[in-house]
Amino acid sequence: MIAPPAELPAPGRVGWADHDLLEVAMGPHHPSTHGVFRMNVVLDGESVAKLTPIFGFLHRNHEKIAERNSYLAAIPYTDRLDYICSMTNNWAYVLTVEKLAGLPVPDRAEYIRVIVGEFTRLFNHACMAGFLLQDMGALGTPLMYAFREREKILDLFEALSGSRMMCNYLRFGGVRCDLPGGWREQAAGVAAAFHPFLDQFEALLSENEILRARTQGVGVLPPALAVNAGVTGPGLRASGVNYDIRKVDQYGIYNRFKFRVPLGARGGDVFDRYMVRILEMRESLAILEQALRDIPEGVFLDPKAKLRNLRPKAGEAYGRIEAPKGELGFYLISDGGPAPYRYRIRPPSLVNLTVLEDMCLGHAIADVVIILGSIDIVLGEVDR
Amino acid sequence: MHTLEEIIARVAAALPGARLEIVPNNSPARQPSLLLEPGRAVEIATFLRDDPQLRFDYASNVTGVDWPEKTVREKVKVKKIVGGMEQEAEELVERKTPGFLEAVYHLYSMALGQGPLILRLRTADRSGQVALPSLTPVWRSCEFQEREIFDLFGVQFQGHPDLRRILMWDNFADHPMRKDYAPAGDQEAQP
Amino acid sequence: MLGRGILRGLIETGRNFCGSYYDPARLTTVQYPEEKLPPQENARTLPFLVYDGQDPLAGLRCTACTICEQECPAHCIRIVKDTVKKPDYLGKMQFHPKVFDIDAMVCMSCGVCVEVCPFDSIKMDRVFELAQDRRALVLHKMNLAKSNQYYREIHPTEAAAVDAARDEEQRKARAKKAAAPAILTP
Numbered sequence: 001m002i003a004p005p006a007e008l009p010a011p012g013r014v015g016w017a018d019h020d021l022l023e024v025a026m027g028p029h030h031p032s033t034h035g036v037f038r039m040n041v042v043l044d045g046e047s048v049a050k051l052t053p054i055f056g057f058l059h060r061n062h063e064k065i066a067e068r069n070s071y072l073a074a075i076p077y078t079d080r081l082d083y084i085c086s087m088t089n090n091w092a093y094v095l096t097v098e099k100l101a102g103l104p105v106p107d108r109a110e111y112i113r114v115i116v117g118e119f120t121r122l123f124n125h126a127c128m129a130g131f132l133l134q135d136m137g138a139l140g141t142p143l144m145y146a147f148r149e150r151e152k153i154l155d156l157f158e159a160l161s162g163s164r165m166m167c168n169y170l171r172f173g174g175v176r177c178d179l180p181g182g183w184r185e186q187a188a189g190v191a192a193a194f195h196p197f198l199d200q201f202e203a204l205l206s207e208n209e210i211l212r213a214r215t216q217g218v219g220v221l222p223p224a225l226a227v228n229a230g231v232t233g234p235g236l237r238a239s240g241v242n243y244d245i246r247k248v249d250q251y252g253i254y255n256r257f258k259f260r261v262p263l264g265a266r267g268g269d270v271f272d273r274y275m276v277r278i279l280e281m282r283e284s285l286a287i288l289e290q291a292l293r294d295i296p297e298g299v300f301l302d303p304k305a306k307l308r309n310l311r312p313k314a315g316e317a318y319g320r321i322e323a324p325k326g327e328l329g330f331y332l333i334s335d336g337g338p339a340p341y342r343y344r345i346r347p348p349s350l351v352n353l354t355v356l357e358d359m360c361l362g363h364a365i366a367d368v369v370i371i372l373g374s375i376d377i378v379l380g381e382v383d384r
Numbered sequence: 385m386h387t388l389e390e391i392i393a394r395v396a397a398a399l400p401g402a403r404l405e406i407v408p409n410n411s412p413a414r415q416p417s418l419l420l421e422p423g424r425a426v427e428i429a430t431f432l433r434d435d436p437q438l439r440f441d442y443a444s445n446v447t448g449v450d451w452p453e454k455t456v457r458e459k460v461k462v463k464k465i466v467g468g469m470e471q472e473a474e475e476l477v478e479r480k481t482p483g484f485l486e487a488v489y490h491l492y493s494m495a496l497g498q499g500p501l502i503l504r505l506r507t508a509d510r511s512g513q514v515a516l517p518s519l520t521p522v523w524r525s526c527e528f529q530e531r532e533i534f535d536l537f538g539v540q541f542q543g544h545p546d547l548r549r550i551l552m553w554d555n556f557a558d559h560p561m562r563k564d565y566a567p568a569g570d571q572e573a574q575p
Numbered sequence: 576m577l578g579r580g581i582l583r584g585l586i587e588t589g590r591n592f593c594g595s596y597y598d599p600a601r602l603t604t605v606q607y608p609e610e611k612l613p614p615q616e617n618a619r620t621l622p623f624l625v626y627d628g629q630d631p632l633a634g635l636r637c638t639a640c641t642i643c644e645q646e647c648p649a650h651c652i653r654i655v656k657d658t659v660k661k662p663d664y665l666g667k668m669q670f671h672p673k674v675f676d677i678d679a680m681v682c683m684s685c686g687v688c689v690e691v692c693p694f695d696s697i698k699m700d701r702v703f704e705l706a707q708d709r710r711a712l713v714l715h716k717m718n719l720a721k722s723n724q725y726y727r728e729i730h731p732t733e734a735a736a737v738d739a740a741r742d743e744e745q746r747k748a749r750a751k752k753a754a755a756p757a758i759l760t761p
Contacts, residue, residue, distance in 0.1 A: 056551035231525075
C-alpha cells in the first residue's frame with residue numbers, strides 16, 4: 001500500500017502540471033457503482049490518494065412529497081427508497097407511524113411481517129454477493145444463480161401483494177391482505193430449497209482463490225471508526241461490533257425467535273463483509289423456519305386501524321429497523337394534521353458511505369469498485 | 385437507560401453552567417428531547433460520547449426541521465378611555481413567535497445498548513443568523529447528514545470539515561426543504 | 576492444493592451447465608413472447624373502472640365521490656362530477672363521473688385507489704403489454720371502463736367476494752323494502 005501524499009489539492013481542482021496525480025471521475029454512468037453514483041478519485045499511479053463521493057442524481061424529493069400527502073400515501077413511496085427491499089422499507093415507516101400514533105399490531109400480522117422481512121433479507125444478501133462477484137469480473141454467473149432463487153421469492157411476493165418489487169404491502173396496524181391459500185406451503189418450499197442453494201453458492205465462491213486474493217486485506221474498516229462513523233448493518237458486524245437492531249430494540253416479535261448474529265473475524269475487510277452476509281442468510285433461514293411454523297391464525301389488520309385520514313396527535317417519533325443494508329430509520333413530526341409536518345428518512349446506505357474514502361485510501365483503483373460493492377448501497381436510498 | 389433528568393444532572397456536574405432544557409413530546413412514542421445552547425454543544429456532545437456511564441458513541445440520525453414564524457392572534461383585555469369613562473374592552477392582538485431552523489440528533493450507545501437520546505440545536509432565526517456548531521468532529525456519522533441540512537435548509541455548520549451541497553447541484557441557489565420554498569416554473573404533470 | 580477452490584467452483588458451474596439440459600430447476604429462462612408464464616391472479620398494473628351489465632355508461636359503478644382522487648399518492652386521477660344522477664345497484668340515486676382521467680405516465684400501480692374506494696368501482700387490471708406507437712398516455716373514462724365479467728376473469732377470487740357482498744346488500748335492501756309498511760294514501 002502506498003501512503004497518500006501529505007498535501008492534497010482541494011476537491012475537484014487538480015492541476016496536471018503541479019503533481020503527478022490524476023483525477024478520474026468514476027460514474028455516474030458506470031456499471032459497477034450500484035446506481036447513479038459518482039466518485040472523484042485522485043490517483044497516484046494506480047493507488048487512490050483521495051476519493052470524493054458525489055451523489056444526488058436520483059434525488060426525487062421524497063421527504064417534501066410526503067409533507068403534502070397523507071400518511072397512507074407515503075407507503076408506496078417508501079417502496080422506492082431501497083428499491084430492492086420494498087417490504088423492509090414499508091416496515092420501518094409503518095413501525096414509526098405506529099409508534100407515533102400508538103397503534104397496536106395483531107400477532108398474525110407481526111409474523112407475516114417477519115416472514116416477508118426475512119425473505120427480503122435473503123434475496124438482498126444473495127444479490128449483494130452476486131453483484132460483488134460481478135464487479136470482480138465473474139461475468140454474472142453467481143449473480144444469475146442468486147437471481148434464480150430471488151425469482152421464487154418475487155413470485156411469492158407477487159402472489160401476496162400484487163407486485164414483485166414495489167409491494168406496498170404493510171399498513172398501519174397490520175398488513176394489507178391476508179396470506180392467500182397455499183402461500184405458506186409455497187413459502188416453506190422456497191425456504192427449504194434455499195439451504196442447498198446456499199451450499200452450492202458457497203461451494204462456488206467461498207474457497208475461490210481469486211475471490212480470496214481480491215477481498216482479503218482489502219478495505220479494512222476498524223471497529224472504532226465504524227461506530228463513530230455510524231456504519232450499521234453487516235458492514236458494522238463484519239468489523240466485529242455486535243450490534244443488530246433486531247436484538248437491541250427487539251421490535252416486532254423478534255424476541256420470540258432464536259437466531260445468532262455473525263461477526264467478522266478478520267478485522268473488517270471485504271471478505272468479512274461478504275462472509276457475514278452469507279452467514280446472515282443462514283440465520284434468516286432459521287428465523288423463517290420458526291416463523292412459518294409458529295404463525296397463528298387471526299386477523300391480519302387491527303380492526304380499529306384507520307386507512308384514510310389518519311391524524312396522529314402532535315408529537316414526534318423515531319423508529320428504526322435492521323434493514324438488510326443497515327439501520328433504516330424514520331423520524332416523523334406530526335402537527336395533528338393529515339400530513340406529516342416533517343418526514344425524515346435515515347438511510348443506511350448514505351451513512352455507510354461516510355467511510356468509503358477511509359477504506360479506499362492506498363488501494364488500487366480496481367479495489368475501489370470492490371469496496372463500494374461490499375458496502376452494499378442503493379442510490380434510491382442515498383438520494384431519496 | 386438513564387432518564388433525561390439524570391443525564392442533565394451528570395452533564396451539569398461535569399460542565400458547570402451548561403444549560404439543557406427538556407422539550408416534551410406528546411405522542412405515545414415517549415421520546416422527549418434535550419434542547420442545547422449552541423455555544424457549548426460540542427463540549428456537551430463530547431462529554432456524552434466519552435462519559436463511561438453514558439457512552440453515546442453512535443449518532444444515528446441528524447435531521448433538519450424548519451419552523452417558520454407563526455402569527456398567533458389572541459384577545460387581550462385592554463383598558464380604554466371611551467367618552468371620558470374608562471372601560472375594559474377586548475382587543476385582537478397579533479403576536480409573532482419567531483421562526484428558527486432546528487437540527488435534531490438521535491444518539492444511541494452501541495457500547496451500553498441504550499438510546500435514543502435526542503438533542504436539539506436551534507438557530508436564532510431563519511434568515512441572517514443560521515449558524516450552528518457542527519458535531520462532525522465528535523461523531524463522523526454527522527458528516528453527510530449535516531451537509532444535507534445545509535443543502536436543504538440552509539443551516540451553516542461551523543467546524544464542519546467539508547460543508548458543500550450534497551443532493552442539489554453546486555450552483556443551486558435556494559433551500560428546497562424550507563416551508564416557504566416555491567419552485568420556479570415547476571409544474572406538476574396534469575392529466 | 577492451490578486452485579482447489581476454483582476447481583470446486585468449476586464443478587458447481589459444470590453441474591448447472593449439464594443440468595440445464597434435463598433439469599427444469601437449472602434452466603429457468605422462459606422464451607418470451609413465444610412462451611408466457613401464466614399470470615398471477617393478484618398481479619396489478621393499471622387501474623380500470625368496473626361496470627355491471629352490458630352498458631358501460633349506465634352500469635358504471637363509480638359515483639364520482641372523488642375519494643380515489645384525494646388518496647392517490649401520485650395525484651394522477653382527475654374527476655369531474657356530472658350533474659345528472661342515476662340509480663345504482665341498490666336503487667339509490669348517485670352522481671356519476673362526467674370525466675374520469677388517469678394519467679398512465681404518473682400512475683405508480685400502488686393500488687391505494689382500489690383500497691379506499693367504497694363502491695368497488697375501481698380495480699387493478701393485470702395487462703402489462705401496453706406498449707403502443709401512439710401517445711395515448713392519458714386514459715379516459717371510456718378506455719378505463721371494463722365489464723364485471725372481465726373482472727371476474729382476471730381476479731376470480733376477489734370478484735367472487737365482491738359479487739357476494741353486493742348480492743347480499745341487494746337482498747337486504749329488497750327485504751327492507753318489502754317489510755316497510757305500505758304508504759297509506761289519504
